Amino acid sequence: MKDTSSLFLASCFSTVMLSAAGAQPDRYIAITDDPHLDVIPRTAAETARIAKVLAPPHDFNTPQRFEDLPGGAATVRVKPDADAFSQPSGNIGFEEELLFKVGNGLFRKIWVSSPSSTLASDGLGPLYNARSCQRCHIKDGRGHPPAPDDDNAVSMFLRISIPDETAGIADIQDYLGTAPDPTYGTQLQDFALPGLPAEYRLQIDYSDRPVTFADGTTIVLRDPTYTAADLGYGPLHPQAMLSPRVAPQMIGLGLLEAIPAADIIALADPDDADGDGISGRPNVIWSAEFDRPMLGRFGLKAGAPTVMQQSAGAFAGDMGISNPLFSDPFGECSTIQDACRKAPHGAGDVRGFEIDQEGLDLVVYYSRNLAVPARRNVDDPQVLRGKQVFYDTGCAACHQPSFVTHRLNDRPEQSFQLIWPHTDMLLHDMGPGLADNRPEAVASGTEWRTAPLWGIGLTQQVSGHTLFLHDGRARSLMEAILWHGGEAQPARDRILAMPEPDRDALIAYLESL
Template identity: 50%
Template sequence: MTRQWLMALPALALAPALYGAFALATGSSELTAAEAARAEAVLKPTTDFSQAEKFEALQAGAATSIEEPDRLAFSHFSTNLPEARRMDFRLGNALFRKLWVAAPSSTQASDGLGPFYNARSCEQCHKEDGRGTPPDGKNPGTMFLRLARPATTDEERAFLAEAMAPNFADPVYGTQLQDKAIAGIKAEGQMKVTHSDLPFTFPDGSVVTLRKPDYAATDLRYGPLDKTTTLSPRIAPQMIGLGLIEAIPEEQLRAHADPDDADKDGISGRLNIVGGLDGKTRIGRFGWKAETAVIGDQVAHAFAGDIGISTSAVDRPHGDCTSAQVDCLALATGEQERLGKSEAPDPILELVTHYSRHLAVPARRKSGSPDVLKGKELFYASGCISCHTPKFVTAKDAAFKEFRFQLIWPYSDLMLHDLGDGLADGQIVGGATGREWRTAPLWGIGLTGTVTGKGFFLHDGRARTLEEAILWHGGEAVKARDNYAKLSRADREKLIAFLESL
């Protein structure tokens, strides 16, 4: 898609009556009868694959970025972001890329790093606002290990139930293994990844070799992990479209839930109901297991857990240090009264949250190409949309005007699904079991390699191609995976072409 072709779209993207009934709206969240009818009609999955659907190229509605789809494709602000808030976006961008340093430091507005940490900035995990990367032998990557242990006694189970907590952190190493540390102190440990080949044979006899990872924690500074602690690898997800996902009405998400598989289609999507930092419970929308409901909570947890920076929302100036790590807790913090109690005062948290909320989804490429349209038809027919729900309409009274009443195409139901033993990590997160994962939004997935330099997919980046990612699907998704596998090679390539157009 060329920029010249895209330049025909801004008038549509910014027009107040872009979608007729889907015009930017204010006021009550209640839809008129006409609006409700229009929403119901437009959200039905299409059955016409002879041409692209109306406005399909603008997959994030009026917020869609029409900038050139290059290395910075995920780093642009929502096209309809008011001019008055664009400077805040730029400031948030600078803070997102800011390198934190150890305390005490002469750069007092930047100190407080660690003492243990996984990254010195948000951008180090979210390269160019895209996905993190696993180690590949030459590059250490940005992946880390989540640590958790289940309750093992009735007393522990009762405690977790009362605290509404899914599990315990490791008693010594906390919630994640910190593989970096400030000068003068040794890191908690290192992650070791080994791979074995796992061949997948298609019905036509062709073979794809999948890469099966195995994880271990090595060079542990304080001795072994608790014997019941499990390891779950994570790469950071891409950052685009978060504000629009936050603006989807809860009733639309609940309409897709089928926890007991009442329709007997083999798909039993569940919502993850999680607690927020404000004490309220909501539907989880963010994270690999939908463990966070609010963008600001996600940012605050990342500051504390990944970088070791405290905020007013998560006041942990020593990051993930535990009471067993006495030497870590004895080190200086970056909290200074004159700058505010937290190492990252509220303006920093607010600006990074604003930046994260408004990172735009790029426009589709080649949405009307015959091969892409055929691939879309095959994607739908294979059953992929049972979890990768194509469309939503955002709330009419969404908190931010630019996200109100937009037709968006995230290709995700944002629910938890059992993806089988092959992807299981054994960790309970909120209401998610050790085999369940949130359906990852697919918008922007075709630009992963453009942004990060390589294509790594799934929660730990084990899949090097989109085809490998599909073939790792098991559990509830095994039927859709097998439908894909039964396609001819030419048709499989067309389905992949559709994904690459998103």
């Protein structure tokens, strides 16, 4: 089994849930605070004002106040090119912008193998998926599956795990036991340094799945099958579970991190007590930073609690770069991959790690402050009609339009901002069509975190494609909607039944976000 730091340790979960079978919010009392934030508590007057501001709209003839500023005061004007997602927070100071630019340099830096004369840039691999953060998060936007004639899956990979019966703790009913694959660990790497085999080649085969609207219009969805081909270290474990992951867009991460955990958990309804068919619940993740359970916020299944842990995990898993949270200099190499473990690494110099805390802090600062661009056409009649369709159809039940962030002592860019991310940050059962059948901490094999929708209308401009969902299978926003099942099935069925002008209005609204 791989000797790697786990994002969640089953033995530690005995303190996570005070009453795993109890009613919310007692069920999640252990993760309602925010140890990663220096919070100024809200006053009673602020709490009342926030409740009023976040109330659902009753008038769809005009935009809501500040709706055109999805990132609050951190919102920026829309650049007309592929750099629209690469701007610093609109309320950032001059000195802080310099930090942002240095962090951007590290985010874009190409790592090289050891030994190297460039000691600050060596330590790549020995197994890896990309040589820089930017190689996956191209222009800070969405990744994509490999094209049929291109095996270079630089922005997509497969997570892997096997069932772990020993991890099922009786008093933690929601925790789903998993363990790394004994040979391949928790992530399959499709590149390796010279002299070593890569772990696999990602193979995707698509089949057609036609869907017909009530008016007779038909859309053909593409249904993917994933294969870990050309395995470099022998067969997968017989019970190996694979999950495809495309790199998500990077904007607004610091703002999502600053939403009070209690506000997110207040939206949870794990037992559907209100009977609306929506039963979102938080993921519970062990924090490598704070040595305690925390609310999962980042990743496609909310598998990381902070931008710091998400970034450190990506350095280790995607590039094999050791850091203060994930310190193995050989990255994801298992004990079975002996030559990989014994390969030269870059952790032997004064840094102590291949990227030290100072470097990691700069990358995290950059990631937290990638700004959300302003809304477009917010007062257009068709967009306003689409907004009403969005609410009437039930989309807003999961894609929660707005939050107010914590008031913070040390992060003015994210402090006390009214934001419009269109996500509740919770896990939802999306049905068998989107299931990867691979648990992650509390998340089941059919659950995914509600994806933020801000910036989604700029995907073509930034990323050069319109591929959506966790694996890029959907070639348009409408295809993405039609893949929704499970808790979202009633909303999907309403869209199938609606006339074309309402469907067009809904897409116009989404493209304005």
